[in-house]
Amino acid sequence: AQSVTQLDSHVSVSEGTPVLLRCNYSSSYSPSLFWYVQHPNKGLQLLLKYTSAATLVKGINGFEAEFKKSETSFHLTKPSAHMSDAAEYFCVVSDGSTGFQKLVFGTGTRLLVSP
Amino acid sequence: EPEVTQTPSHQVTQMGQEVILRCVPISNHLYFYWYRQILGQKVEFLVSFYNNEISEKSEIFDDQFSVERPDGSNFTLKIRSTKLEDSAMYFCASSGDRGRYQPQHFGDGTRLSIL
Numbered sequence: 559a560q561s562v563t564q565l566d567s568h569v570s571v572s573e574g575t576p577v578l579l580r581c582n583y584s585s586s587y588s589p590s591l592f593w594y595v596q597h598p599n600k601g602l603q604l605l606l607k608y609t610s611a612a613t614l615v616k617g618i619n620g621f622e623a624e625f626k627k628s629e630t631s632f633h634l635t636k637p638s639a640h641m642s643d644a645a646e647y648f649c650v651v652s653d654g655s656t657g658f659q660k661l662v663f664g665t666g667t668r669l670l671v672s673p
Numbered sequence: 674e675p676e677v678t679q680t681p682s683h684q685v686t687q688m689g690q691e692v693i694l695r696c697v698p699i700s701n702h703l704y705f706y707w708y709r710q711i712l713g714q715k716v717e718f719l720v721s722f723y724n725n726e727i728s729e730k731s732e733i734f735d736d737q738f739s740v741e742r743p744d745g746s747n748f749t750l751k752i753r754s755t756k757l758e759d760s761a762m763y764f765c766a767s768s769g770d771r772g773r774y775q776p777q778h779f780g781d782g783t784r785l786s787i788l
Contacts, residue, residue, distance in 0.1 A: 601781035663716040
């Protein structure tokens with residue numbers, strides 16, 4: 559079965575400093591990985607997806623993630639945090655073992671951005 | 674940009690009552706999903722639906738739950754006799770393809786509160 563582990567439940571940064579949200583995956587085959595963001599009282603918005611075409615994936619709002627097979631990691635980064643980045647971030651793996659895809663979510667990392 | 678819409682945003686129901694959560698997926702999408710997130714817990718897969726039938730369901734999706742696509746646009750989740758533990762945020766999602774790299778697009782969710 560596919561799974562993801564988000565290593566930090568909370569990450570606090572100052573505005574303008576780099577962001578690093580960590581995710582490790584477990585998969586019996588080449589995984590399909592996603593990062594989603596959830597702002598307060600909003601739905602889940604896709605930030606980026608890994609499709610095996612490139613190990614460095616660029617997403618929306620300046621976020622990017624690097625797929626590292628040797629480390630089974632897919633960490634999310636952003637060079638400079640903005641106040642509007644404060645939200646919950648989910649690392650997600652797609653499990654298609656039945657032929658239909660279901661998403662398996664990590665526990666989430668709450669990003670706090672201070673002025 | 675097309676989006677998934679869910680109604681109502683908040684539903685309060687007495688235990689034992691039936692509840693129907695409604696979703697309008699993105700119009701050209703063919704695959705539909707329900708997930709739920711109990712407060713403080715992970716987002717969990719409930720069910721996937723394609724071609725007017727359930728393609729996969731989780732252990733959570735017992736006989737009290739059902740899904741339906743009553744017309745060409747709506748996708749509903751019904752809970753027949755609600756329990757306190759059904760209190761959660763319920764997310765609908767849709768995708769255009771079942772390919773493993775195809776992202777799922779989520780609605781803003783319905784917060785279900787069982788009294």
